[in-house]
Amino acid sequence: MTYLETSQAYLEQSAQLLQAYPETTRITTKYNFPTERPAQVLKRTKSQSKLQPTKPPSTEPPTAPIASLTLKTFNPESGITIQYRTNKLQEVGRLMTGLGKLAAGADVASLGLSAPGVAGAADVEMTDAPAEGTPAPVPAAKGKKKKGGKK
Amino acid sequence: MAPHLGNEEFFSSLTDLLAKTTEKARGSVTLSQKPLIENVTNSQPSILIRATDGNTSAPRVKKDGKVVKGKASKATRVKFSTVVTADELEAFYTRYAEICKTGMTGLKKRDRKRKAKGKGGAKAAKA
Numbered sequence: 001m002t003y004l005e006t007s008q009a010y011l012e013q014s015a016q017l018l019q020a021y022p023e024t025t026r027i028t029t030k031y032n033f034p035t036e037r038p039a040q041v042l043k044r045t046k047s048q049s050k051l052q053p054t055k056p057p058s059t060e061p062p063t064a065p066i067a068s069l070t071l072k073t074f075n076p077e078s079g080i081t082i083q084y085r086t087n088k089l090q091e092v093g094r095l096m097t098g099l100g101k102l103a104a105g106a107d108v109a110s111l112g113l114s115a116p117g118v119a120g121a122a123d124v125e126m127t128d129a130p131a132e133g134t135p136a137p138v139p140a141a142k143g144k145k146k147k148g149g150k151k
Numbered sequence: 152m153a154p155h156l157g158n159e160e161f162f163s164s165l166t167d168l169l170a171k172t173t174e175k176a177r178g179s180v181t182l183s184q185k186p187l188i189e190n191v192t193n194s195q196p197s198i199l200i201r202a203t204d205g206n207t208s209a210p211r212v213k214k215d216g217k218v219v220k221g222k223a224s225k226a227t228r229v230k231f232s233t234v235v236t237a238d239e240l241e242a243f244y245t246r247y248a249e250i251c252k253t254g255m256t257g258l259k260k261r262d263r264k265r266k267a268k269g270k271g272g273a274k275a276a277k278a
Contacts, residue, residue: 022186023186023188023196025185026183026184026185027183027184027185028181028182028183028184029181029182029183029184029251030179030180030181030182030205031169031172031179031180031181031182031251031254031255031257031258032178032179032180033172033175033176033177033178033179033257035177064176064257065176065257066257066258066259067173067176067255067257067258068258069255069258086258087258087259088258088259088261089252089255089256089258089259089260089261090260090261092248092251092252092255092258093248093249093251093252096244096247096248096251096252097244097245097248099184099244100240100241100243100244100245100247100248101244103184103186103198103235103240103244104195104237104240104241105195
């Protein structure tokens with residue numbers, strides 16, 4: 001499953017999916033710590049101490065892995081999934097506010113993002129050739145899906 | 152499924168859940184949002200917000216009342232939800248975003264620069 005490059009593209013495409021299927025589309029947000037094998041923990045701890053040879057971090061235990069935040073917009077009817085993943089705390093506020101706007105039924109224009117919706121969708125590299133006159137982001141996600149309603 | 156919590160209860164439960172997960176530094180918190188389709192056709196549907204720790208190895212109760220035992224029967228699964236009406240959405244999400252921001256501290260911090268680390272002065276200057 002592919003992830004979009006920018007949160008802006010994620011929010012814009014989600015808005016379009018929500019507009020197309022307002023009743024069945026759901027958004028899940030996952031705050032996740034990676035599970036690590038003991039060997040991986042060792043490796044990470046080692047590389048961390050290598051980067052800070054003199055000052056081991058005292059504020060937080062070196063054994064804490066960095067969590068990630070995954071946002072997924074999924075529509076079971078069409079099987080379209082739009083995903084975005086980040087590990088930056090500074091993005092959380094903006095993303096959640098964006099989700100609030102999506103929940104309120106905001107369209108691409110009213111998301112208040114810098115670029116207009118069409119340009120934002122065109123920025124996404126993974127966009128396949130649009131097919132059957134559907135909006136551009138929809139086939140983009142369609143090509144990548146592995147599961148869902150297409151049978 | 153337990154009945155929906157009030158918005159305030161939901162916030163306090165979510166704060167707890169995020170804090171616990173961050174403290175343990177393992178596992179995950181999954182939040183979902185979707186429109187609540189009622190028989191009444193409003194112009195703007197309410198939004199159902201769910202939160203869970205996704206602990207699928209914990210025992211769970213099926214719809215018909217059967218208890219399905221997971222791999223770890225002693226573990227508990229945290230699961231709660233709330234309903235937000237359309238006119239409360241904005242206020243709700245302001246709080247919601249705030250709680251996520253303060254709770255998800257396991258993510259990379261902006262000022263987590265390796266050079267600046269350990270310098271007390273740098274932190275104070277930013278704050």
